[in-house]
Amino acid sequence: MHPALSVIIFTVSSGAGYGLLMLLIGLHIFGFLPDMSENELLTGGIIGLGLVTFGLMSSTFHLANPKNAWRAFSRFRTSWLSREGLFAVLVYPFALLYLFGIWNSGVELNAFIQVTGFITIVLSLLTVFSTGMIYGCLKTIRQWNSALTPANYILLGLALGAMLLVALRVSFNGEVGLVASLTLVVLDIALIAKAIYYFWIRRVTGPTMNTATGFTRANVRLLDVGHTAGTFLTEEFGYIPAQGTVTLFKVLVFVLGFIVPGVIVFGMTGGDATSAMAWVALVSAFLGIGLERWLFFAEARHVVNLYHGAQNT
Amino acid sequence: MRLGLVIDLDTCVGCHGCAVACKQWNTSGTTGPLTDYRPYGRNPSGVWFNRIRHYEVGDYPNNKTINFPMSCMHCDDADCVTVCPTGASYKRKEDGIVLVDQDKCMGCNYCSWACPYGARELDREAGVMKKCTLCVDRIYDETLDEIDRKPACVITCPAHARYFGDFDDPNSEVSQLVRDRAGYKLMPEVGYNPTNTYLPPRLTRPIPTDDVRKDSLMTKVKDWTNKTITR
Numbered sequence: 001m002h003p004a005l006s007v008i009i010f011t012v013s014s015g016a017g018y019g020l021l022m023l024l025i026g027l028h029i030f031g032f033l034p035d036m037s038e039n040e041l042l043t044g045g046i047i048g049l050g051l052v053t054f055g056l057m058s059s060t061f062h063l064a065n066p067k068n069a070w071r072a073f074s075r076f077r078t079s080w081l082s083r084e085g086l087f088a089v090l091v092y093p094f095a096l097l098y099l100f101g102i103w104n105s106g107v108e109l110n111a112f113i114q115v116t117g118f119i120t121i122v123l124s125l126l127t128v129f130s131t132g133m134i135y136g137c138l139k140t141i142r143q144w145n146s147a148l149t150p151a152n153y154i155l156l157g158l159a160l161g162a163m164l165l166v167a168l169r170v171s172f173n174g175e176v177g178l179v180a181s182l183t184l185v186v187l188d189i190a191l192i193a194k195a196i197y198y199f200w201i202r203r204v205t206g207p208t209m210n211t212a213t214g215f216t217r218a219n220v221r222l223l224d225v226g227h228t229a230g231t232f233l234t235e236e237f238g239y240i241p242a243q244g245t246v247t248l249f250k251v252l253v254f255v256l257g258f259i260v261p262g263v264i265v266f267g268m269t270g271g272d273a274t275s276a277m278a279w280v281a282l283v284s285a286f287l288g289i290g291l292e293r294w295l296f297f298a299e300a301r302h303v304v305n306l307y308h309g310a311q312n313t
Numbered sequence: 314m315r316l317g318l319v320i321d322l323d324t325c326v327g328c329h330g331c332a333v334a335c336k337q338w339n340t341s342g343t344t345g346p347l348t349d350y351r352p353y354g355r356n357p358s359g360v361w362f363n364r365i366r367h368y369e370v371g372d373y374p375n376n377k378t379i380n381f382p383m384s385c386m387h388c389d390d391a392d393c394v395t396v397c398p399t400g401a402s403y404k405r406k407e408d409g410i411v412l413v414d415q416d417k418c419m420g421c422n423y424c425s426w427a428c429p430y431g432a433r434e435l436d437r438e439a440g441v442m443k444k445c446t447l448c449v450d451r452i453y454d455e456t457l458d459e460i461d462r463k464p465a466c467v468i469t470c471p472a473h474a475r476y477f478g479d480f481d482d483p484n485s486e487v488s489q490l491v492r493d494r495a496g497y498k499l500m501p502e503v504g505y506n507p508t509n510t511y512l513p514p515r516l517t518r519p520i521p522t523d524d525v526r527k528d529s530l531m532t533k534v535k536d537w538t539n540k541t542i543t544r
Contacts, residue, residue: 064420
């Protein structure tokens with residue numbers, strides 16, 4: 001698949017934003033952040049919503065006809081893309097009400113903050129799950145058609161959100177021990193899930209050129225593709241990354257996305273942290289997960305390639 | 314009613330006439346124009362509803378060239394319709410034709426990702442998804458003669474390799490062809506239940522060549538001389 005920059009920015013940025021909202025609000029409303037100030041909560045909430053908004057706006061750049069984008073909320077009963085849009089918009093009023101509650105009555109927990117916060121968490125989770133299912137539900141792309149796809153979207157969103165939360169705590173001189181430990185757990189689970197995914201997509205399964213053409217009792221080869229220049233199909237689905245690039249990027253995903261942030265955050269679990277450490281970990285994690293998202297698209301092989309000469313996907 | 318095409322891979326000669334007729338009719342049809350990019354430039358490209366590929370099946374000397382026209386299969390379980398977030402893609406209840414409402418499409422490409430057959434192409438100029446309409450603006454046109462109420466590709470095919478009809482009617486021409494010639498669907502394992510059906514090449518007896526008389530020495534010398542002189 002052609003890795004569109006707007007979609008990479010969208011999924012990474014909004015995933016991180018929802019991850020931050022889920023963890024920040026979750027830790028707050030269940031009483032795990034007693035020392036968190038009003039300013040810190042409001043800043044975190046605004047950063048989360050800001051990343052979400054930035055991501056959603058970026059996603060509209062890959063639309064060829066954005067003036068009809070408002071119609072995208074109408075088919076939520078069948079389309080995961082529609083569901084994602086709907087949940088994404090529904091998060092806003094509840095997140096804003098939650099932030100308003102804090103701005104109005106402070107960080108002390110009350111029913112209003114807990115209810116709006118909890119709904120924000122649920123809707124954020126549903127949004128990220130729907131983002132994953134947009135890709136996970138496609139039977140045409142075996143690398144995506146798996147439960148690992150939404151699982152990875154949720155885990156990587158939470159991992160980036162946790163990194164943001166660490167940076168937030170460090171910037172406000174808060175107690176980082178608990179948040180750093182939690183981040184380490186999330187990073188480890190996300191790392192394992194991503195490693196399983198990379199291992200799993202190596203096994204070639206699914207349709208072949210034989211089943212695509214129906215000639216299953218002989219070898220089939222493409223003689224002529226029937227067009228002289230590229231078509232929409234070759235431009236959208238024909239992208240094949242160089243094998244060296246894929247290997248290098250996979251190493252960088254693990255190093256930048258998981259190992260560097262993991263080691264730095266591990267150093268923070270004792271409670272000592274500098275803002276330089278937090279920033280290096282955060283930037284490294286975003287770079288690593290950005291490369292992960294590029295690979296997610298670049299490695300996906302659509303079955304239409306079988307008609308253009310690929311023997312399998 | 315379940316309208317669709319039967320394509321005979323035995324008689325298709327790969328002339329691309331169906332694709333050209335399709336383009337000619339539909340560029341001024343309900344989802345037209347079928348925009349061309351750089352039509353006189355170095356790499357001309359554009360929107361087509363019908364594309365023909367050519368394959369070699371089997372290994373030499375038991376090989377065969379198969380010309381393979383493909384357009385929208387008007388699937389029974391069309392994921393391109395269910396994934397569409399705007400409702401622009403729809404499948405008509407009355408005849409099973411899958412269409413795109415050009416006024417509702419936002420050009421997100423998602424339906425083309427869901428289509429295993431490459432039937433949908435984005436018009437980059439208009440910013441909307443376009444696809445085979447089964448010439449819906451022609452097959453119901455009562456101002457045309459009955460014989461002309463067929464998709465443009467079917468009418469134009471010089472090899473008579475394309476048939477149009479109702480697959481729900483067991484006595485229609487298409488249903489009979491599918492029965493008699495063991496018609497099959499493409500990529501059934503993805504589960505889209507396509508309507509369009511392909512007829513495999515007929516089994517033919519090889520033309521015997523062992524009784525062909527060997528050339529005489531004189532003919533061989535003449536042939537060799539002719540070749541050498543031409544060169």
